[in-house]
Each structure stands twice: as structure tokens, then as C-alpha cells.
Amino acid sequence: MRTKKWYDYLWIWSIIYFAMGFFNILFAWLGMIDFLLPLLIAVFGKSKWFCNHLCGRGQLFALLGGKLKLSRNKPTPKWMVSKWFRYSFLLFFMTMFGNMVFQTWLVASGTAGLREAIKLLWTIRVPWGWTYTAGAVSPWIAQFSFGFYGLMLTSLIIGLAVMLLYKPRSWCTFCPMGTMTQGICRLENRRDNIERAQS
Amino acid sequence: MAKRNASVIKEICVACGACENVCPREAVTVWKGCYTKINLEKCIGCGICANICPANAVIMQKKEAAL
Numbered sequence: 001m002r003t004k005k006w007y008d009y010l011w012i013w014s015i016i017y018f019a020m021g022f023f024n025i026l027f028a029w030l031g032m033i034d035f036l037l038p039l040l041i042a043v044f045g046k047s048k049w050f051c052n053h054l055c056g057r058g059q060l061f062a063l064l065g066g067k068l069k070l071s072r073n074k075p076t077p078k079w080m081v082s083k084w085f086r087y088s089f090l091l092f093f094m095t096m097f098g099n100m101v102f103q104t105w106l107v108a109s110g111t112a113g114l115r116e117a118i119k120l121l122w123t124i125r126v127p128w129g130w131t132y133t134a135g136a137v138s139p140w141i142a143q144f145s146f147g148f149y150g151l152m153l154t155s156l157i158i159g160l161a162v163m164l165l166y167k168p169r170s171w172c173t174f175c176p177m178g179t180m181t182q183g184i185c186r187l188e189n190r191r192d193n194i195e196r197a198q199s
Numbered sequence: 200m201a202k203r204n205a206s207v208i209k210e211i212c213v214a215c216g217a218c219e220n221v222c223p224r225e226a227v228t229v230w231k232g233c234y235t236k237i238n239l240e241k242c243i244g245c246g247i248c249a250n251i252c253p254a255n256a257v258i259m260q261k262k263e264a265a266l
Contacts, residue, residue: 048232052216062217066251073250081211081254167253172215182214185232188216193233 004198007053011063014056018156021149025131025142028149036179042181051178058169060170061159065168076162076170086179093155093176096122100147115143118150120157126150201244203259209234212256218248 020027034057038050051058065071079085106112114128128149132142159171172178186193205218205227212234219227219235226241227248235257237248249257 035218042232046231047218048214048229051214051232052219052229058215062220062251075255076253078255081213081256086213167251169215169217169251171252171253172217173213173254175215178213178215182232185214189231189233192231 005053008102010054011057011059014055014060017056018153020125021131023131025145025149026137027126028145029141029153031148031152034152038177038181042188043182046185048178048181048185051172051181052174057156057159058172059174061076061163061171062168064160065163070165071168073166073168074166076166076173080162080166080170086174089174090179091113092177098152100144103147104140104144107143108138114139118146118147118153119155158196167190201242202262203211203246204242204262205237205241205244205246205248205257206260207235207237207255208258211254213254217241217251217253218257221247221251223247 009176017027017030020030034055037054038048041047041050065073100129103112103115114134116127116132117125119125128146132145136142155171155175159175162170201220212231214229214234216229216235219229224241224243226238226243228236228238230236235248237257237260244259244262246259249259
């Protein structure tokens with residue numbers, strides 16, 4: 001096994017991120033790193049180096065499900081790995097992300113008021129007001145924080161559920177970021193891929 | 200010499216790198232974010248990668264079949 005590097009401990013960052021959201025919701029913005037960095041690495045680095053080495057969430061699932069044996073370690077269902085499910089989930093996730101951005105825009109334009117709550121699994125509204133002092137920042141900045149943290153927590157819950165039921169990193173099979181970055185890499189490397197297949 | 204080795208079904212591999220991280224011989228690499236590659240000369244056929252793969256894309260097979 002290869003020697004441990006600094007980035008093998010990024011699962012700690014994942015825990016810190018979710019813990020910080022319990023105290024100050026504005027820290028949710030830091031999650032944008034996990035959103036933008038995989039795309040930047042895929043577009044400019046033509047690889048999934050983020051998924052392979054920097055994803056704290058994947059590491060956390062591997063740790064909980066693998067080392068701590070919290071996973072049943074059963075095969076992930078075939079439909080969950082299928083292309084149609086992966087791309088459907090990506091579409092659904094991005095629609096929900098778009099909806100969250102729209103809500104932020106409504107607050108920024110003064111059409112809607114700030115909702116100090118997060119939505120879990122896109123349906124359950126959970127009051128989260130203690131993490132924000134009214135007037136600390138512009139309402140739209142806070143609205144995006146609540147929305148984005150809800151989205152991050154939702155994906156963590158789904159990831160933990162499939163980790164318990166199937167393999168530790170079953171979430172990775174339909175993770176929207178993973179689907180997007182693999183799609184980008186396949187497009188970028190299609191010529192090399194064809195040459196490899198022919199040789 | 201190992202009697203079996205890991206093999207990857209490229210079409211269903213999600214290139215997450217879970218297999219790369221657990222391989223004791225560094226025989227597994229993710230090829231340009233597309234799919235996993237196995238170095239057959241390094242692979243000892245332990246099956247750890249096949250066990251960890253969340254996409255069921257790594258399978259174990261008899262060495263002769265892959266050569």
C-alpha cells in the first residue's frame with residue numbers, strides 16, 4: 001500500500017465542515033471548494049484527481065464503512081450504477097441546485113424574505129436559525145448558505161445510507177460531481193481512448 | 200506467480216479511485232479520469248480492489264484469461 005500523504009486525511013475536513021455549519025451557517029460557503037475544484041481539475045487537469053485523492057466525503061465513507069466496518073459491504077444494485085440513473089440523478093441534483101440559486105436571487109431582489117431553515121432530502125424543512133445573527137451579512141449571502149448547507153447535508157445523508165446498505169463508497173457511483181467530472185474526462189480524452197482501444 | 204488477477208469492466212467503472220487507494224502493490228491507477236487500469240505484472244490477485252469497488256466493475260479472473 002502506498003505511503004500516507006497529507007490529502008489522505010481530508011476526511012477530517014469533511015467532519016469539520018459539517019460541524020461548522022452547526023455554529024455558523026456562513027461557513028457553508030466553503031463547500032463551494034468541493035463544488036468548483038473537481039470541475040477545475042477535470043477541465044484543466046483532464047483527470048478525476050479530486051475524486052481519487054481529495055474527496056473528504058469519499059474518504060469518510062471509506063473510513064466508516066471500511067475500517068470501522070459500518071457497511072454491510074453488499075454489492076451496489078446494478079440500476080444504481082447504470083448510466084441512466086447516474087445522469088438522471090445529476091439532472092435532478094442540478095435542478096435542485098438551480099432552484100436554490102433562484103431562491104437566493106429572490107432574496108437578493110427583495111421578492112422573498114430570508115428563510116432561516118435548511119431543507120433535508122429536498123422536502124423536510126428544519127429550523128436552523130441559531131446559526132445566523134440577523135443582519136450580519138446581506139440576506140442573500142445567508143440564504144445561499146442555508147440552501148447550500150441543506151444540499152450538502154442531504155447528499156451526506158444519502159451517502160451514509162447507501163454506505164450502510166451497500167459498499168462503503170457506493171455514493172461515488174452516482175455522486176453528481178463524479179458523474180460530471182467523469183463525463184468531462186471522457187470527452188476530453190476521447191481521442192486517446194480510441195487510440196488505446198485500437199492499439 | 201499469482202493464479203488470478205483483477206480485471207476492469209471499463210463501461211461501468213466510475214473512476215472513483217477506491218481500488219487505487221487500497222491496492223497493496225500500487226498495481227491500480229485511474230486512467231485520465233475515465234476508468235481504472237490494472238498493471239498485470241504488479242497485480243498479485245489478492246482481490247482487495249474487487250471487494251472495495253462500489254460499481255462492481257473490478258472482477259477477478261484466472262491469469263490465463265487476461266493474457
